[in-house]
Amino acid sequence: MWLGIAFLVLGIVAVVMQAWLWSFPMVPDPGGPDPNGKSTAPKHWTQFHRIVGLAYVIIYIIMMREMIPRLWEYQTELPARTIIHAVMGISIGFILVIKIAIIRWFQHFGKALPALGTWLLYCTVMLSVLSIPYAMRAHGIGMASLASGVEKIRSDMPNVDFDEEIMEWANSLPEIGNADSAEEKKKKLVDHLATKPALTKGRRVLMTKCTSCHDLRTAIARPRPASAWHSLVVRMARKPTIHAPINGEDMATVTAYLVAITPDLKNAAKKRKKTAAPTTPSDTATAALTAEELAGMKETYDEVCTECHEGEKAFEWGAELKPEERTIEAWTQLTNSMTEEMGAEYSETQAQAVIRYLHNVCGDATPNGACAP
Structure with missing residues (x-):
């Protein structure tokens, strides 16, 4: 994240300095390398501009060493935002090659440098806008909410049924493996995860291993309960990968980090939902359903609700x-509470399908007060 911010700042400084340096007149320089003449700009500022440009190129190379292999080995379809991000990154490299070639060998094209510098700044700003905000979000809003995040871990993670691989790693730690009971081991594991080193490790796993296959915005798109984060992480870790595998420690620490930033994700989701109108019961909400309609609504329920x-x-x-309390209005209220409190995201059509499905299998008119899928 900080490397990206430095990259943006250097890009802005370089272009502003370029505009200022080009305001100085050129004087004839017979036999010099540049047929356009020699600039009368102060040499120390010209040298400083070169240093800024060199630092910009070095940071670009460092970032591309990380990003190009990830782009090449990405295992899922690239989201539109990531495609634009990639195009801007590649464009920067293309413009840099042209600029360096003009400066070194083709000085007679020197008058094109200001325009190239402007396009370079445009691509840099676009690249930064598409990446830095999400990197900051994944950083836990600057890690400013660590205190509340630690409390979230301590309150929610004791209820998680940890995966066997996580417990194998935990048992390898003396302070956990020597505990007398399984309950004490879990408590010590939670205490271990609720520390800054563990959260830092979890953030690193999210920013490196998780983003090998997923766009960062997708990975932290919505808040989830601790058990749902754990299930999601374990499921992803079980998938085949050509990258470094996610081990037990990775699973534990990234789960803890995701739990820690959940309050921030929830607040962001609430802000997005403030402008959305709440779902209301449709006129056909209580109409009889065919077997095919019910199956389709169950599929929608399984798709959108089990995400969290x-x-x-x-x-x-x-x-x-009570059976008579399971009205269509009650299920509608529950569905709205999921969007307001948990940040659930689904369309009006999906919401109506979920409401009708739940009311049909667990409503005020189900035979014998049944309430089961």
Whole structure:
């Protein structure tokens, strides 16, 4: 993230200095390398401009060494934002090659340098706008919310049923492996994960291993409960990869980091939802459903609702109500609460399908008060 910010600052400084240096007149320089003449700009500022340009090129090379292999080995279809990001990055390299070639060998094209510098700044700004905000978001909003994040880990992660590979790694740590009981081991594991070194490690896993196959915006698009983050991380770790595998420590620390930044993700989701109108029951919400319609709505429920929690959660909520309280309005209210409190994102059509499905299998008119998928 800081490398990207430095890259943007250097790009702006280089172009501003270029505009200023070109304001100095050129004087004839017979026999010199540049047929356009020799600039009368102060030499120390000209040298400083070259140093800024060199630093810009070095940072670009460092970033491309990281990004080009990732782009080449990306295992999922590239989102539009990532494609634009890649095009801007490649364009910067193309313009840099042209600029360096003009400066070194083709000075008679020197008058094109200001225009090339302007295009270079445009690509740099576009590249930064598409990457830095999401890098800052993944950073936990500058890690300023670590205190609340640690509390979130301590309160939510004891309820997680940790994967065997995570527990194998945890047992290799003396302070955890020597614990007398499984419950004490879990407590010590949670305490270990609720530390700055563990969260720093988790952020690094997210920014390197997770983004090998996923766009960062996709990875942290919505908040999830701790158990859902754990399930998601374990499921992703089990997928075949040509990159470095995600081991037990990686799974544990990145899960903890995602849990820690969940309050920030939730706040961001709430801001996005403020302008969205809440779902209201449709006129056909209580109409009878065919088997095919019910199957389609169940598929929608499984798709959008299990992103954040287990599929049984809604039915557990419904089972706590009396049969006559499981009205279409009650299910609508629950669906709206998911968007407002959990940041769930689904269309109006999907919301209506979920409401009708839940009301059909766990509603106020189901036979014998049944409430089950």
